[in-house]
Amino acid sequence: MTEPSVALAGSTLPAGDDLDLLLLIRHFELALLDLFGRGELNGTTHTCLGQEYVPVALRGLLGEADHVFSNHRGHGHYLARFRDPAGLLAEIMGREGAVCRGVGGSQHILRDRYVSTGVQGESLPVATGVALHLKRTSPGALACVFIGDGTWGEGAVYEALNLAALWRLPLLVVVEHNGIAQSTATARQMSGTVRARAQAFGCRHHGVETSDVAAIRRELAPLVAEVRFEGQPLVVEFATHRLGPHSKGDDTRPPEVVRQAEANDWYRRYAEADPARFGAADRAQRERVAAVVAEVAARPPARWDPCA
Numbered sequence: 001m002t003e004p005s006v007a008l009a010g011s012t013l014p015a016g017d018d019l020d021l022l023l024l025i026r027h028f029e030l031a032l033l034d035l036f037g038r039g040e041l042n043g044t045t046h047t048c049l050g051q052e053y054v055p056v057a058l059r060g061l062l063g064e065a066d067h068v069f070s071n072h073r074g075h076g077h078y079l080a081r082f083r084d085p086a087g088l089l090a091e092i093m094g095r096e097g098a099v100c101r102g103v104g105g106s107q108h109i110l111r112d113r114y115v116s117t118g119v120q121g122e123s124l125p126v127a128t129g130v131a132l133h134l135k136r137t138s139p140g141a142l143a144c145v146f147i148g149d150g151t152w153g154e155g156a157v158y159e160a161l162n163l164a165a166l167w168r169l170p171l172l173v174v175v176e177h178n179g180i181a182q183s184t185a186t187a188r189q190m191s192g193t194v195r196a197r198a199q200a201f202g203c204r205h206h207g208v209e210t211s212d213v214a215a216i217r218r219e220l221a222p223l224v225a226e227v228r229f230e231g232q233p234l235v236v237e238f239a240t241h242r243l244g245p246h247s248k249g250d251d252t253r254p255p256e257v258v259r260q261a262e263a264n265d266w267y268r269r270y271a272e273a274d275p276a277r278f279g280a281a282d283r284a285q286r287e288r289v290a291a292v293v294a295e296v297a298a299r300p301p302a303r304w305d306p307c308a
């Protein structure tokens with residue numbers, strides 16, 4: 001699996017709660033792009049448009065005691081964990097009530113057992129260390145780390161996999177393989193496969209080629225249990241599609257690649273599968289996000305006094 005060329009199956013609408021979360025993430029990120037377009041946000045943002053089902057599916061397999069390590073494309077990971085669009089938007093807008101007082105922004109969030117970083121390859125060694133700690137102190141808990149396909153170009157990934165396998169650590173590596181790293185197609189820079197690389201260290205690998213949330217959970221549940229209780233680190237590689245640009249407006253992909261991503265979009269498939277139920281849920285989440293945007297934008301700036 002070096003190219004996410006598969007047509008993602010899954011046109012059965014997920015259960016209400018999962019559908020609501022999918023749509024919350026979708027509308028939250030569309031609102032972010034809109035705010036950027038209107039000059040209301042500083043810095044940058046990387047949306048997970050098209051990939052929302054990955055953290056939504058994982059949410060049903062992770063518990064409170066598990067640690068989550070997210071990356072630059074992490075809004076969906078955060079919302080799936082905390083369902084806190086106001087805290088995240090305040091963080092990105094630098095407003096009162098920001099989850100990290102406005103100093104973390106889109107990419108650097110720390111809350112409870114959740115941390116994100118914009119530095120490629122930084123989180124996997126840290127997650128491996130946390131997995132060692134969990135193995136010693138909290139049997140049954142795991143460290144889950146989200147990385148992209150391009151991040152397999154970082155050497156630290158391999159040091160981490162080596163130790164995770166050698167020490168039999170409860171580490172779950174979720175690879176969101178969207179076939180591109182910023183502007184470089186993965187097929188042009190990766191020799192071999194993620195599977196072979198993971199297996200070279202004795203880590204198990206499982207490929208996911210559907211966007212059906214319930215099917216993903218069924219498929220992964222026994223494997224995740226083995227990560228927790230049998231010291232079997234696991235690399236789960238999702239063949240997925242990045243719908244939007246890398247960050248805000250920097251899409252260098254040929255039109256046919258973008259068209260393929262759009263054709264695979266769960267949003268379109270679900271809208272067609274059950275227009276009435278989908279339409280109602282979609283409207284509710286769009287309105288919810290619009291209300292959050294209006295409320296958070298009216299807040300005063302966040303304050304952070306490093307000496308306090």
Ligand SMILES: Cc1ncc(C[n+]2csc(CCOP(=O)(O)OP(=O)(O)O)c2C)c(N)n1
Nearest residue numbers: 073118119120148149150151178180181182
């Ligand atoms: C160490 C490091 N090098 C380069 C970058 C710039 N950068 C940000 S995202 C990105 C591409 C990441 O690609 P991938 O891992 O496939 O994740 P995706 O963006 O596709 O989700 C790069 C090169 C960075 N953030 N950190």
Ligand SMILES: [Mg+2]
Nearest residue numbers: 148149180181
């Ligand atoms: Mg990628």
